[in-house]
Amino acid sequence: MVNHMNSTASQRQPFRPPAKTSRRVFLRLGSLAVAGAALSGCAPTLSLSPFSSEAATPEKVQLVYQDWSTEWFPPMVQQLLAEFHETHPHIHVFYTPDPENLQEKMLADLQAGAAPDVFEGCCDFFPIWAQQGYALDLRPFVEADLDQATISDWNPAQYRSFFTRDGRQYGLPKYHGALALYYNKDIFDEFGVEYPNATWTHDDYLVAMRQLTHDRDSDGQTDLWGSMVDITWDRLQIHVNGWGGHFVDPANPARCRMDEPEALAALEWLRARMHDDRVMATFLDVKNVPTRQAFITEKLAMVEDGSWALKDILANANFRLGVAPFPAGPARRVTLATTDGFGIYAGTRHPEAAWELVKFLISKEYGRAMARANFLQPARASLIEEWIGFIQAEFPQQTRDVDLAAFADGHLKGYSVTAEIFANQIEAQQIADAAWHQIFTLGQTPIDELAQVCRQIQAAQPETK
Known part of the structure; x- marks a missing residue:
């Protein structure tokens, strides 16, 4: 997003954990019922995914997913995770917002073995996490599950940015800031x-x-x-x-x-x-x-x-x-081209379930939802016209004669670059x-x-x- 100061990352609202359950304890406990109940009871504004006795059944895999805390994002996530739960009844995902000072606090959580299963990263700090071995190599999952049409829909420069120099793939595109x-x-x-x-x-x-x-x-x-x-x-x-x-x-x-x-x-x-x-x-x-x-x-x-x-x-x-x-x-x-992407914690106990969630997060449906909710430019070229339509529909007067496609010019014409690391x-x-x-x-x-x-x-x- 993107260092994006003024990027989406710079506008994330601070996450203040409840007094009785620290954020790190929550992440260590993963999605145990006591953590979910304490968080939802003490801090309802966090908009964590709904917890129920059904969600706590032993048959279900419990995942923690950390992402933006900006005002518009949690309601969108809640709605989309409800759809994910319907199609993946064996997985229950708990959303937790990014903390304030994400770069420092996330690195501390990774070092302490208390990181979320799935997370978003960006800019220069996402590759730092990968360099230090905290991001799972996604290549086996990508090779097994993603077709070339999906990969070709992304900006090649952005897609290549999610590889370390030794060939490990630590992320997949979230959105395409340009x-x-x-x-x-x-x-x-x-x-x-x-x-x-x-x-x-x-x-x-x-x-x-x-x-x-x-x-x-x-x-x-x-x-x-x-x-x-x-x-x-x-x-x-x-x-x-x-x-x-x-x-x-x-x-x-x-x-x-x-x-x-x-x-x-x-x-x-x-x-x-x-x-x-x-x-x-x-x-x-x-x-x-x-x-x-x-x-x-x-x-x-x-x-x-x-x-x-x-x-x-x-x-x-x-x-x-x-x-x-x-x-x-x-x-x-x-x-x-920004390098906002999704990754999986190398220490997750449920890599297959985490990959199912990542596939959902990189889907057209998720990209379309972010484009509609806050005009985030989709990572997929096939969604650009829809994205422009969302903006024009909400601001018809302000966008008259505005070349919104200029943002996609580098993606479509192949002259985008990403941060050198x-x-x-x-x-x-x-x-x-x-x-x-x-x-x-x-x-x-x-x-x-x-x-x-x-x-x-x-x-x-x-x-x-």
């Missing part, structure tokens, strides 16, 4: 700037940013910026890919390429837009509000954001909206985040510092055989 360029048509019209389109390059992008950056109240301070980008791993990486560079060597996950000319040129382009031209806002410029909120409140004429933001923007923006494919870089056109991603992420804060957010460090950052990242990687 990055595009949102723009405010009213602001473009106000300053006489042509709208973005599918032919735009980063040169066109820069020209427009300069034309759209203004001090609107004449107080000597900029209050409208041309655009903004989240300073996160995958959002920066796609610019590097557009310049023909990489963070990680595609042939060697222990080799850092962040210090190579193409990567440095792309990252310097971004730094210069923020701190030299000042046409691209930093988080300090917009007082640390999320990029999406800065766009909705008209501090930005454009914003680089994903399809996961559509419903929030359509519901809250008081201007005419436009969407265009992500601008091409000097070397190639790329866009981000080091063999030791957790340390690489920490090192890079600290440097990016100094370079991009604060503007206090030159881009050349990334040569030292790259050496530190590479030193943290395991030796390759």
